[in-house]
Amino acid sequence: MIFGTRLRHSRGLDGLPVGSVATHSNHISRWFIDLRRGIFGCRWAFDLAPKRFVAPVHEINLPVRFHTENDSMHYPWWYVPQLTAPMLIAAISVIHVLISHYAVGGGLFLAVETTHAYRIGNRDYLAYLKRHARFFVLFTIVMGAITGVGIWWTIGLASPLATQVLIRTFVFGWAIEYVFFLLEIVSAFVFYYYWDRLPQKVHLAAVWIYGLSAWASLVIIAAITAFMLDPGTWPVNHCFWAALLNRQSLPQIIARTGGALLLGSLYVYLHAAITVRDQKLHGLIESRATRPALAGAVMIAAGGALWFLNLPASAQAALLAAPVLNVFMGLLFAVTGIVCFLLILGPCLNPGWTSGPGFAVSLLFFGIIGFSTSEFIREAVRKPYILYNVVLGNQIFPDEVARFREKGYLQSGIWTRAFVAKHHPDAIVNGRIDTKRLLVLPREKRVELGGVIFQHHCNDCHAIRLGYAPVGPLVQGWSPQMIRSLVNDLEHTRFTMPPWSGNGDEAELLTDYLTSIALDRPAGMLPERIRK
């Protein structure tokens, strides 16, 4: 607890004492933080860690340095026209989330219900559960596993630096999760393929092993994704446990567990609506599936509230300020309300309604909309970071910005430097890029170099003229002076933007490029039309 005392006197990244960072946090969150400090404490990890990570938090000057003096922007950037590379992560993630939550909720449903069916000796219900298990295995083991691997693929391609940080931080988190994943696969196959062959006790053990392993996977992954929104004290101590048990972990675990239970039930409704004709059996399935659905809805609300209360200030502000997030939050509340309303109206008050595929499809449809929306919001509120306060959206560490401004953005990037060396070797003086020489190049060359800066600095979040948040329309009708002002003061123009990370000459190059892609002010608008 000595170390815990130190932590209480330490300062978080936002300058507040760590223990009171969440001045708005509730009792449960504080309990979770205390658990982290008291039980796990990180003391053990600290004692065994190399010296440079042993220093008490209050002795470390913020911001923490992630890189050495010779650092440079790290990886090549992948240009995905219109969509932008990170949106591929979103696309695959949403698909995966819709399957993986079912893999958890459906697995727990199968565990509870198979136990129940054995207990009451209902053969029809057991037969249905076997049919559902077949669908479940086919859907979650194939699509769930492959889309999960697909997320690995895309994050490494679209956000390599953030992925590298996450992997170095959480390799053992993922390794532990991997063990649970292996258990899931083996137990799911044993449960389904040996349905009529295993003794009841072993059969039930298999499905419970599956359900609990799947939930354990959820807990670990939710904590890691929570880290992306709130790394807690990790930036100053690099402690695995501090990273894993961050303030966002518990809210997200609660919300995701609730989401899994709810989504599992919605899949069951649809599956039963399509495959079960016996009204009595359908009634049983419906009533049994409604319990976890309602419990899940309550957990989503509780977890969501805790999530909001524990959000970093910038994320809360983004939720309130960004129009698209306003719309999505409204949509999320609306569809969550619709799902709850339909649950009460249908299965609770009018049993049998879900026997029609139409009602079941509607429920699942709104559930999917809600899930997809919440994932989008969860990703979007982190801006301008990929990992909050750790990796900026443009693939650099926050502590690199000042040096990049001093040394030049093109010089600081491995691949930007390579581009200049290849195309403009005359601009290299004593092994370094002289950006003054780039400014005197013909306009098309300056625009091209501005395009290089745009790709590496901006394309993470912005398409060019068409697609996802394109810059061309965003600066439509702007003068070069206005664009230059925006470039030089990015993070103050919008706090969700990363700071400009180049020197003045490079700001000119980027201005040239943005001017070249800016759309003209639409014709025919008053009062210009009158003036003309």
Place this chain on the structure above:
Amino acid sequence: MDPRTLIDTNFSIGLPAPIWFIELFKALGFTLHEVPMNLWYAGILLAMLLHVFGSEHGRRFSARLMAQMPIIIALGVNFGIVPLLFIQVGFAPLFYPATILMSWFWIAVIGLMIPAYYGVYLYAFGLVEGPSMAVWKRTAGWISALFFLAMGFLFANALSLMENVGGWMELWAGHSVHGAALGTALNVADPRLWPRWLLMFGLALTTTGAWLALDSSWFARCESLEYRVWAKRFAWRVYTVGVAWFLLAGSWYVFGTWSEELKQEMFGRSWIALTGLTIMAPLGPWFLLLAASRQEGEISQTRAAFIGLAQFAVLGLNAVSRQLVQHLTVRPYYDLTLQPTAVQWSPLVVFLITFVLGLAVIGWLIRELVRLPAEGKSETA
């Protein structure tokens, strides 16, 4: 331009595990992954060919293998996560640029995997229809076989490009816009690519042969004795083709594409034993199969188990040698052994405990399956 300047070696967050631990789990994970991966890589194609051109027993083996394939793929995907994780832990500065340069092809692995996986399921479900299996289900099997071969090609591309740092600049220059990678590059100009791809196919054939022997002895008790005898002989034939293929492609790879420095290292005093063992190891299971095929009757379970273990050793040696070659090839650009470490001991211990407990649970489940009566007397009905 010096290719070394294209690699970020200044990442100051230390490696979270001891280097030996990263190496061990990368090699162990890859070895485990290789077993099922080899079976889908060469096995599905062989099963498709046998279904069309095979004898009665050949078609039986084809059906058996394809019925097992969904589980084999599930385990293979799962085991593949381990080397994928540890390659990113240890070799991120090489792995990420290489895969980014060929992003669309790399991400295509996911796009190919899903239909290939479902294709295998469709085929497996169609097996109950027997010889009258619907054409579209047979087609799904063929598509799966081809997709898995294509995935193997893409993997060979990514992993050879990871080592071909000297070729990055040219690929990047030819496949980029404004300095950003288009993700359309392939490492086809690298002479190491083709023999690597083919070498893995030869190895996959040997694993398929070994599996055939193991399956016929341990899991095919319900099949006729004639089938099991046929399986023993056919396993040797498949293995023989695999060994020949492996040695030919391996010779091309080693003597046709390795640098002189690499040859000196691998055939030098330090590593000659490992190199020799890796080359000669497939002859172990081959001799066991040869001896079995010369004897009357089916292959014994003990001998089949030895063949299985010997094949696992073949794959293990291959994984270790691959890892060593990888190290030596990229050492001028990136040396894993020089990377700083910040070992996370407590998470490591928790992982090991979880790992052991997880294996214990899996062991218990398998024991329960082994104890089941052969005819599957139901106690649950």
